[in-house]
Amino acid sequence: MLAAEITLPVAVGALSGALLIGLLVGVQRESSGAHPGLRDFLLISLAGGISGLLDNAWLGGAALLSITALLALFRFEERKEGSGVTTDLAGVATFVLAYLAASRQLDFAAPLAIGITIVVAIFLEAKQRLHSLVREQITEAEFNGTLAFVAFVLVVYPLLPRGSYGPFSFFQPRQVWLFVILILSLSYVGFFLEKFLGEEEGLFYTSVLGGLTSTTAATLHFARVSKERPEETFGLWRAFVVANTVQFPRTLLIVALVHRELALACVWPLAAMTLCGVILAEILRRWPHERVSGLKMTAGNPFRLGPALRFGALFTAVVFLTKAATAKLGTEAFYGTSLFGGLVDVATVVAPAADFLRSQEIPVQTAEIAVLLALVSNAALKIVLAAMTGTVSFTLRITATFALWAGAAAATWWIGFRV
Template sequence: MNDYLIEFQGLLIALSLGLLIGLERGWSERGGDEGSRVAGIRTFGLISLLGALWQLQGGNAPAWLVAGPFVAFALVLTASTYLEIKQKGDYSITTAVAALITFVLGALAMSPHVKLAAATAVIVTILLGLKPVLHGALRKLEPVELAAILQLLLISCVMLPVLPDRAVDPWGAFNPYEVWWMVVAISAISFAGYFAIKLAGPSRGILLTGLFAGLVSSTAATLSMSRMARTQPAWQRLLAAGVIIASTTMFPRILLIVGLLQPALIKPLLWPLLLMSACGYATAWGLTRKTPEVQVSGRVELKNPFEFGMALRFGGLLAAIMVLTRLLKDTYGHIGVFLMAGISALSDVDAITLSLARLSPSHYSVDLASLAIVFAALVNTLVKGGLTIAIAGGAMARIVAATFIAMIALGLAVAWADGAISQPLIAL
């Protein structure tokens, strides 16, 4: 009796999985006449039941005998699909492939892999239902973006696994696998930000663009918006808010990076970066509240976030910074680490953040690495403030400069008050 209940339960699960996939197929083809399609909701349920019964009766039969019903079903399905193509001129075989998958899922439902069958059925249904979204995205995808996606897959799925996961330099600072993993991570973050900007579009305005631009390059966003302010003086307050948002987003991005590589750094970094973020976002929100709504026709010009040459250069820069930081630490102590952090932050904070997160706490204490990362973030913020003053001027420069000074003062005060990271500064 117990065996019967278990088998009956498996058949019900198989039927449910088939009906789920059939529901999507029937809904997507609901405009057709009855009987004009190869399979609908009832047929998919029966197909899954057929696979379940096939699995139930297969037992320990020879492989060729077990494969017979599947081959027979595939032949019947092929003939039906051929007749439909001939009648309608529609060369899509999506429904036929989904039917074959449903047959296999029905069989899996009668095996110990029933949870895998259920999860796969849900994924297949979602994928089938995403046809309009996926096809729309493909139409919008530019050749350079497709090439970038393939290159990102190349460095993550092909190159990363073959790199040696050990230090190869005399100082024990350069691990090719870890360096390239960090290149992949930062490229993926930038890639996500790039497509967020693309999907949002210029009609969403400067503020949303500034938020996503902070995931790609807040320095590039600052340059672009500062240039825009020279030609659109009426937008200066709004553009100032955009620069502040883009620059402030750098702080959560730092927390994300160190959280992936060295969670121990989150605790000492959390309050300085969190409060600076709160200050920046609150100021930007206040600016938008007091600024009349304007129609923004400009957009932040950002290059494709991934190029193979860029990845190689970033990987080389990251490896050099890791080795130089270690050497400067050995030669000049704490001052050498801060010197390297300051120089790196003149253009970007990602490389020094990744380097310090990778080398802490084996080579640097968590306190020292945390303070150096905060120092790099503050230097980079000063650089972006200087760019705004030099390029934009006017009200935008005054607003951005005042906000950045407040953020830097707040960050330094919190960093000093936190005993865990104030000790390295006193030691200098």
């Protein structure tokens, strides 16, 4: 910013934002008994604010170097106390953030800098909790799994080639990887949701985890437990309702990420099923029943490569069958492949449906029916698995629940079709 452009209101606003940053960090450091304290951080932020306001790279660099040297000298003199460098790093961060807030290089520079400062202050305040989290609550397997997940998302995906390959252009590496990442992300969130909340809140969060990861696996798990502990069938039914209710907004989220028009078409049936599930789950929660225990579903690692690769392979197979059958037999075959895809995961039907919509091979209504058919076949599979592994009572209850959901979806779809 040129000196001629700096008016008094601009200068006051810029330096006020910079001083606010110093105040936020300084108060936190002062309350923790650290040195430098509040006054030092206010001076550091003022130096950063003036440097940013004048927008002189040499001045800013010299000021930052001087402050860093002074902090290092202070730390060297205080080295006998065995204190860490957190406060020194906070001082450097304060200067940089104050510089950013006052520089006005971005329209949102000041709010961004203040927002980052708030996050920094929270981290500084939560030092002991963070240490406890890393040292006592996060296992080595979970940390390694997190690193693998980050690499899976940020390293592998950019290296994949763009475009379509193979017969009927069925194989799109980035599309397959993107869906795998999406499913893994939901599983990752669900893992830590149960880890930190599941034991305290019990069945509800365990059921939500099942809805985020795999409703088929969750239903199978609940069915097996009903066989072992039939007296808990009612509570297991509620767990099933919660897990499968989560599936509907999860499906809508996946659809919305790949095709907005299809998501708008699916929103009412999925919303109706979600509403029915929420109401039923609340009724069952209030109904007296035997408490369910021992349903923890985490596997010790938030990232498991085997299931992820299997999902990617099955996803690719469903896309190939869908495109091949549709090309050879017409759009009517799309309904059949959608039923098959639902046996794997409803998400496997979404990608080919979106591709057909973009190429205008099918209307939106056909794609909507395909998604609903995938949900139907997925429900049928769960009923069969429950009948094979669970009690008759549990199987009848989930069958009635699926009938309720199907009725709600059919009624909503019919009303929308008529309108």
